Amino acid sequence: MKSLHTTSIRTLLVLFTFILLLSSCSKNEPDPLDQYVGTWTESMTNGQTGNGLxxxxxxxxxxxxxxxxMPYGSATASVSGSGFQADNKSIATGVPQMFPDNSQAQVYLLNLAGSLSGGNLTLTYTVFSQSATMxxxxxxxxxxxKK
Incomplete structure (x- = not known):
C-alpha cells in the first residue's frame, strides 16, 4: 500500500509540473519590436523644429x-538592448551631392540607430558624401x- 501512495504522489507531481510548464508557455508577452511599429512624424532635427518628415x-x-x-529605398535594423541598429552601417540614399567644385558623389547614412524615450523615437546617424576632391x-x- 505504501508504494501505491508514493506512485500516486509522483504521478500528481508530474501532472502539476506539466500543467505549470504549459501555462507558462502560453502567456502572450508583448513583442518588444511592436513599440517601434507604426507611422512616425518628425518633430525635431538637431534641436530645431523638424519639417514633418x-x-x-x-x-x-x-x-x-x-x-x-529616405527618398529612395529603405533600411533594415535589428533591436538590441534599449534601441535598434541598422543592419547595414553604410546606407546609400540614392541622393547625389553636388560640391562647390562641381564634383558629385553619393550621399550615405552611416551608423543609423534609434531609441525610444518618453513616447519619442530618436534617430541618430551621420550624413556622409565624398567625391574625388571634396x-x-x-x-x-x-x-x-507616433502618428
Whole structure:
C-alpha cells in the first residue's frame, strides 16, 4: 500500500509540473519590436523644429524595416538592448551631392540607430558624401512622435 501512495504522489507531481510548464508557455508577452511599429512624424532635427518628415516602421520576424525617411529605398535594423541598429552601417540614399567644385558623389547614412524615450523615437546617424576632391560629413539627430 505504501508504494501505491508514493506512485500516486509522483504521478500528481508530474501532472502539476506539466500543467505549470504549459501555462507558462502560453502567456502572450508583448513583442518588444511592436513599440517601434507604426507611422512616425518628425518633430525635431538637431534641436530645431523638424519639417514633418514621415517615417514608417514595420516588422518581419525579428527585423525592423524603416521606410519613407529616405527618398529612395529603405533600411533594415535589428533591436538590441534599449534601441535598434541598422543592419547595414553604410546606407546609400540614392541622393547625389553636388560640391562647390562641381564634383558629385553619393550621399550615405552611416551608423543609423534609434531609441525610444518618453513616447519619442530618436534617430541618430551621420550624413556622409565624398567625391574625388571634396567631402561632407554631419551628425544628425531626429526626433519623431507616433502618428
Amino acid at each position: 514621415k517615417l514608417t516602421i514595420s516588422k518581419s520576424g525579428k527585423t525592423l524595416t524603416l521606410t519613407d525617411f 567631402y561632407y560629413k554631419a551628425d544628425v539627430t531626429k526626433v519623431f512622435t
